[in-house]
Amino acid sequence: MSEKKQQVSRRQFLNYTLTGVGGFMAAGMLAPMVRFAIDPALQPQSKGDFKAVAQVDEITNEPQRFDWTIDQTDAWYESEVTKSAWVYKQEDGSILALSPVCKHLGCVVSWQGNSDYPEQFFCPCHDGRYYKSGENVEGTPPPVGLDIYEHKIEDGTLYLGKAKPREGA
Amino acid sequence: MQWNKKDIEQYIEVKEYVDTLVIPLTPFTLNADKEMVKQASQAELMEIYAKEIERQFTGRILLLPNYTYQTVNETEEKRLNEWINYSEDNPFKHVFFITFDHQWKKVEKGIEGNLIWLPTISISEIGSQDSVKLIKEQVEQVTELIKSYW
Known part of the structure; x- marks a missing residue:
């Protein structure tokens, strides 16, 4: 294992963090939407x-x-x-x-x-x-x-x- | 139909189909404790009867609010007859008074409408299975009686 391979470049690091944070935010927004969309199906069907x-x-x-x-x-x-x-x-x-x-x-x-x-x-x-x-x-x-x-x-x-x-x- | 906004609005649309008035007669006393209890329980029962009769014949009966009075006397008798005349002009064909008070039975001949006097049933619990059955049977008989006048 060379030391070089383990190193994370600045570009990569930024890519990872931004994707991670962005994904988290998107999930935060989408989760309630999905919940609302499928809500009727979740109701205890009268x-x-x-x-x-x-x-x-x-x-x-x-x-x-x-x-x-x-x-x-x-x-x-x-x-x-x-x-x-x-x-x-x-x-x-x-x-x-x-x-x-x-x-x-x-x-x-x-x-x-x-x-x-x-x-x-x-x-x-x-x-x-x-x-x-x-x-x-x-x-x-x-x-x-x-x-x-x-x-x-x-x-x-x-x-x-x-x-x-x-x-x- | 009952005496509430929704039913009366419907009644106005379909007046020609509703030709029968039902008026429950319920007495009240304020100075005799035992009598008060009896009258109150009869009034409770009367509400059930009246609603149940109305439910069977919703489209042809108009159930008016209870008429409350102290004792049966000539004034009350005259009042009922006034109502009958008034309702016949406006234009109901049949008027039924329904009551547990046997005093009405004695003056029945003087009343121009139909008096339905029911013997009281004393039931401890209005909601119990037995009493529901009993009430249903009695209501059935009353509805048969009303039908025979139509």
Whole structure:
């Protein structure tokens, strides 16, 4: 090993330090930016919004009503809000959970609520009707179909999340 | 719909669909301790009932604020009838008074609207599973009753 090789020239030294310091500063600037950019992905994906509602083996081809409560906090008080859904197994075996809130003015609809219209959801307030799929029956007051709950199944339990309006609604 | 800004603004848009008024009647006393406790707990319960009924029929019912009074007498009876006339002009078809106070039951014939008197259920804890179930069942019966008038 010659002494000369180990020596760092002035130019090299400056290069190293400047790159080092510059890199450090750049990292200092970029790190928070990256953090902000990926922040939505880091959020605990609203997992708490899903609530256990029913056991999957309770669910049949016939819509059944399930109720559950969620804690809702607004500026003044925390309260328990009751939620309901009409849940059934569709022909392909997948589960459909419909919001019971009428899209006309917000009354609660019920499955076969009127004996004149079997196999339909019926709203007692203004005779709004929906097919089993939740689609609104043309010519009755509701302008769109019933909202659909996000759902997932874990260990034989059905969890429901938020009710989402239909596509194109 | 409830008596708050958001609902009333919506009500104004869709007046023709809302034809039923619901007015809870809740008494109050200030000089009898036991009675006060009873009335307060009934008032609490009434709020739950009223909200629950309103939730079932949001699009057709307007839930007014509670009417508070000391005792049922002719003046109060007359007042209810005045409201019924007033609401029919403006233009509600059905008026339901809902109460736990049995004194109203006696003067029911003189009231031109529909009086729904509910027997009180004494429940120790309003939030408990059993009481929720009980209340739900009673609400269901009341909503059936209201439906039969439509």
